[in-house]
Amino acid sequence: MSTVVLDKVTKVYPGGFLAVDRVSLKAENGEFLVLLGPSGCGKSTLLRMIAGLEEVTDGDVWFDGKIANLLSPRERDVAMVFQNGALYPHRTVRGNLSFPLEIAKEDPGATRDRVANLSKALHIEETLDRRPGTLSGGQRQRVAMGRAIVRQPKLFLMDEPLSNLDAGMRTELRMEISQLVRSLGVTTIYVTHDQVEALTLADRIAILNRGVLQDVGTPAQIYNDPATAFTAAFLNSQQLNLVSAVVHTPQNNYVLLDMGPHHLILPWSDPRAYATSQYVGKPILLGMRPDGLAPVPESYDGPSVLGRVRALEYHGHEWLAYVECGIPAVPVPEPPDPRAKANGHAAGTGGLRGMVQRMFRSPVDEQVVDQEQVGQNVGSGIHRRSDLIVRLGARPVWRVGDPCKVGVDLSRVMLFTVDGARIDPPRR
Numbered sequence: 214m215s216t217v218v219l220d221k222v223t224k225v226y227p228g229g230f231l232a233v234d235r236v237s238l239k240a241e242n243g244e245f246l247v248l249l250g251p252s253g254c255g256k257s258t259l260l261r262m263i264a265g266l267e268e269v270t271d272g273d274v275w276f277d278g279k280i281a282n283l284l285s286p287r288e289r290d291v292a293m294v295f296q297n298g299a300l301y302p303h304r305t306v307r308g309n310l311s312f313p314l315e316i317a318k319e320d321p322g323a324t325r326d327r328v329a330n331l332s333k334a335l336h337i338e339e340t341l342d343r344r345p346g347t348l349s350g351g352q353r354q355r356v357a358m359g360r361a362i363v364r365q366p367k368l369f370l371m372d373e374p375l376s377n378l379d380a381g382m383r384t385e386l387r388m389e390i391s392q393l394v395r396s397l398g399v400t401t402i403y404v405t406h407d408q409v410e411a412l413t414l415a416d417r418i419a420i421l422n423r424g425v426l427q428d429v430g431t432p433a434q435i436y437n438d439p440a441t442a443f444t445a446a447f448l449n450s451q452q453l454n455l456v457s458a459v460v461h462t463p464q465n466n467y468v469l470l471d472m473g474p475h476h477l478i479l480p481w482s483d484p485r486a487y488a489t490s491q492y493v494g495k496p497i498l499l500g501m502r503p504d505g506l507a508p509v510p511e512s513y514d515g516p517s518v519l520g521r522v523r524a525l526e527y528h529g530h531e532w533l534a535y536v537e538c539g540i541p542a543v544p545v546p547e548p549p550d551p552r553a554k555a556n557g558h559a560a561g562t563g564g565l566r567g568m569v570q571r572m573f574r575s576p577v578d579e580q581v582v583d584q585e586q587v588g589q590n591v592g593s594g595i596h597r598r599s600d601l602i603v604r605l606g607a608r609p610v611w612r613v614g615d616p617c618k619v620g621v622d623l624s625r626v627m628l629f630t631v632d633g634a635r636i637d638p639p640r641r
């Protein structure tokens with residue numbers, strides 16, 4: 214087992230491309246840490262620097278309290294599995310699994326036992342005498358994983374090991390990876406861009422975007438209490454409802470979040486009220502997950518908005534409703550882009566800030582959306598759609614065209630600045 218500490222780790226590729234920007238992160242002994250982020254965010258580069266396959270440009274990598282920047286991959290005692298775990302084609306599965314132990318000159322009897330046990334755990338005991346060419350993709354990945362872990366490394370690194378498998382196989386292998394790694398207690402760092410994999414496998418998730426660490430926390434912390442609008446939107450199997458609102462404090466009685474045709478009220482007793490009141494007169498962003506909204510009867514007098522059902526969508530285990538409420542949706546603010554700065558371009562949040570401010574330049578009780586402006590911006594991420602997506606559960610209680618009332622679970626409304634930072638600090 215091993216503890217890994219990254220201290221302001223930076224990678225600039227030859228030619229000047231900033232792939233990873235000052236990432237500081239710790240993987241505890243025996244922890245399953247998932248690096249999650251969109252394609253090109255620097256996940257693999259970070260993993261390769263931990264493995265010693267890529268030089269660190271700046272900052273330090275520590276293994277068990279010792280600086281590891283200059284250690285070779287072999288000296289680090291890490292095992293790595295990639296998307297296409299390469300196997301020795303002329304060796305049988307047994308030969309592939311036992312190879313790392315043979316190289317390490319382990320006792321042949323112990324090697325046999327270890328291979329037998331591991332092949333059982335990975336459900337490949339039937340394939341031990343076959344060659345890799347005769348195996349399915351899922352079986353090959355199992356062998357690759359077994360071969361990597363057979364000599365019980367201090368650290369297990371996996372780079373999208375399931376991405377080439379079909380959905381069923383991914384789910385099956387996901388469970389097995391989790392069980393295997395946890396039973397061995399090996400510290401594991403796992404790269405993926407699949408949020409379901411991240412949520413189901415991780416002890417903690419680290420989210421990266423454009424080489425910058427955005428947030429780190431347990432799956433529940435990241436899902437329920439994300440640090441930024443980007444994180445909230447990225448970790449969401451259904452689209453995040455992101456809308457803008459202007460903050461008011463009428464007669465100082467409460468905090469009113471004015472969304473144009475609708476408003477929500479935060480009483481002063483709400484722990485977020487004071488931080489939000491600092492934005493009085495200014496626009497902020499409200500993030501609402503579809504499962505934080507629900508159909509309520511007309512008589513309901515809790516936090517709610519009125520609308521009309523525009524469409525219903527069947528997702529097998531649940532229905533989603535698209536409700537036209539006249540609240541302008543806004544695109545997710547991109548965090549500042551250090552890569553753009555490194556290349557001499559302006560960082561990219563000004564566009565959204567400008568748009569939100571333009572939307573609210575008129576008095577708040579007027580229709581707030583400059584529709585022409587919004588229409589002109591189609592294609593630049595700004596769009597007319599202003600439906601709230603509401604989770605209905607297993608039964609569609611509404612019909613298309615119905616007027617409806619959407620109950621808002623206020624405790625689950627996330628409050629962000631127009632740049633996408635959390636207004637009330639996330640609890641970590």
Ligand SMILES: Nc1ncnc2c1ncn2[C@@H]1O[C@H](COP(=O)(O)OP(=O)(O)OP(=O)(O)O)[C@@H](O)[C@H]1O
Nearest residue numbers: 226227230232251252253254255256257258259406
């Ligand atoms: N050898 C290299 N030289 C120059 N740039 C590189 C090199 N390798 C990667 N990059 C760039 O660095 C950035 C990060 O790449 P990396 O492979 O780490 O991203 P990733 O998050 O793992 O993406 P994916 O999920 O698509 O694999 C990308 O923009 C990539 O084009």
